[in-house]
Amino acid sequence: MQTISPLVGVDPRGWDALDRCGGLIIESATNSLVISDPHQPDCPIVYANPAFLHATGYRADEIIGRNCRFLQGPDTDHTTIATMRAAVADERACTVILLNYRKDGSEFWQELTISPVRDDDAALLYFIGIQADITDLKRAHAAVERAQEDQGLLLHVAVNLSARLLHDPAVVDTIVDALRTAGVEPRWLEIEITESAAMVDPAGALAILTRLHALGIRLAIDDFGTGYSSLSYLKRLPVDEIKIDKSFVREMPRNGDDAAIARSIIDLGHNLGLGVVAEGVEDDATWGQLATLGCDVAQGYHISRPVPAAELARWVQTTKEQGGSAAHVMT
Numbered sequence: 001m002q003t004i005s006p007l008v009g010v011d012p013r014g015w016d017a018l019d020r021c022g023g024l025i026i027e028s029a030t031n032s033l034v035i036s037d038p039h040q041p042d043c044p045i046v047y048a049n050p051a052f053l054h055a056t057g058y059r060a061d062e063i064i065g066r067n068c069r070f071l072q073g074p075d076t077d078h079t080t081i082a083t084m085r086a087a088v089a090d091e092r093a094c095t096v097i098l099l100n101y102r103k104d105g106s107e108f109w110q111e112l113t114i115s116p117v118r119d120d121d122a123a124l125l126y127f128i129g130i131q132a133d134i135t136d137l138k139r140a141h142a143a144v145e146r147a148q149e150d151q152g153l154l155l156h157v158a159v160n161l162s163a164r165l166l167h168d169p170a171v172v173d174t175i176v177d178a179l180r181t182a183g184v185e186p187r188w189l190e191i192e193i194t195e196s197a198a199m200v201d202p203a204g205a206l207a208i209l210t211r212l213h214a215l216g217i218r219l220a221i222d223d224f225g226t227g228y229s230s231l232s233y234l235k236r237l238p239v240d241e242i243k244i245d246k247s248f249v250r251e252m253p254r255n256g257d258d259a260a261i262a263r264s265i266i267d268l269g270h271n272l273g274l275g276v277v278a279e280g281v282e283d284d285a286t287w288g289q290l291a292t293l294g295c296d297v298a299q300g301y302h303i304s305r306p307v308p309a310a311e312l313a314r315w316v317q318t319t320k321e322q323g324g325s326a327a328h329v330m331t
Helices: 013-027 050-056 079-090 135-151 169-184 203-216 256-271 284-293 309-321
Strands: 032-036 043-049 094-099 108-117 124-133 155-158 188-193 217-223 241-245 275-278 328-330
Touching: 013 284, 032 135, 050 124, 079 094, 079 108, 079 328, 094 169, 094 309, 108 135, 135 169, 155 217, 155 309, 169 188, 169 203, 203 217, 241 256
Parallel strands: 155 188, 155 328, 188 217, 217 241, 241 275
Antiparallel strands: 032 043, 032 124, 094 108, 108 124
16 A cells, blocks of 8 residues: 555545555556545545546646546536436446546546445445546547548558456447447457457457457457467457567568568468568568568558648558558558
């Protein structure tokens, strides 16, 4: 408890909240988490974990004792807020997708789950809020929507899925809701996971990925070659492609071992019927060597540095005119 005790020093009730909710805090340490006291006026925050402070930019003494509404802004959806308030009034759990604002004024999207914490007699003690940042996912959907509707581009957009979200039972519904809201077909979204994330709970990851793949969402193993998964497990995953980690790609022209590893991964992927993407392509020599080895897609600064969404259409058109391929835009 020593690592988090400074955050609750402002409010003595925070110590009891941590004692009552400690198990959930330990399980969710990498996610933003707050505890609110419904027995005090305006249900103030009595505890916030380090991830919450990092995500919002606030100090602990700036938020303890305040209601969470200070994160809301002009574009926060009032219907969603009403749903949350109704759940709190009924002392029940709820999960919503919410647009909030950091201290610096920037927007961030979160999947927020609010749950009541009760004592042994089922009396309400606290509300605990666990927040998963889905800003990248929302931005990816918006980028696809703009490209398709405004500029007539048909693009796949790849989004990294964190280890925490990969093992969240609600993540499939969250992604489906986001796609529906954006009006984007599942086939235009690609979800990237790492081997390490999958190995946190192999059976659970397989179940989640199977559901996503059944919806038509493309799946990829990111940073392939750096994790600890077995080939017997990998072949069971319903993935469409593997991405060679950039640590094996950058030095290919100068390092025979890296070139041999890249060649082996390309052959493995193709033998399993998967597409292969090389990450970290930064020069023409690497590009040419990968083409010779039969790699399907290259990603890196040699193709393009990140560009704003507004400039994407022009970049795609220019690339096509020059005889290049803009089939994949990776985020």
